Amino acid sequence: MAGTAPTLDSLERRLRKIMCADTTFVRRYQHPNHCGEAAWEEGSKSLWISLDPFWHGELATLLHELTHFALRMDRTWGELEEPMILGLEDALGHRIRASKSRAAWWRRALQAKLTKEGR
Numbered sequence: 001m002a003g004t005a006p007t008l009d010s011l012e013r014r015l016r017k018i019m020c021a022d023t024t025f026v027r028r029y030q031h032p033n034h035c036g037e038a039a040w041e042e043g044s045k046s047l048w049i050s051l052d053p054f055w056h057g058e059l060a061t062l063l064h065e066l067t068h069f070a071l072r073m074d075r076t077w078g079e080l081e082e083p084m085i086l087g088l089e090d091a092l093g094h095r096i097r098a099s100k101s102r103a104a105w106w107r108r109a110l111q112a113k114l115t116k117e118g119r
């Protein structure tokens with residue numbers, strides 16, 4: 001058997017690790033017609049995420065962008081990537097909303113990143 005199948009739990013742990021890294025930067029930005037962006041350089045650990053809460057909830061967008069980064073660490077997914085991530089964003093969002101402690105963790109982590117960026 002080739003490894004253990006990923007779970008929502010293992011995915012959330014991975015996203016938390018990325019979120020806590022000093023090389024991850026999150027800021028608010030007014031995008032013209034979309035809710036967020038993630039940018040990173042190939043071969044670099046740095047990840048820049050920008051969120052526009054005008055268009056969509058910040059947590060959902062944050063999870064979405066972090067998941068793009070996490071999945072691409074393993075391989076490229078082509079046309080499967082976006083629909084997979086939309087589904088995962090939803091599932092992760094439900095999981096976090098259902099738990100006060102998870103919700104508090106993400107709220108704190110997001111606030112810490114935004115504060116670090118001076119916003």
Ligand SMILES: [Zn+2]
Nearest residue numbers: 064068082085
């Ligand atoms: Zn996307």
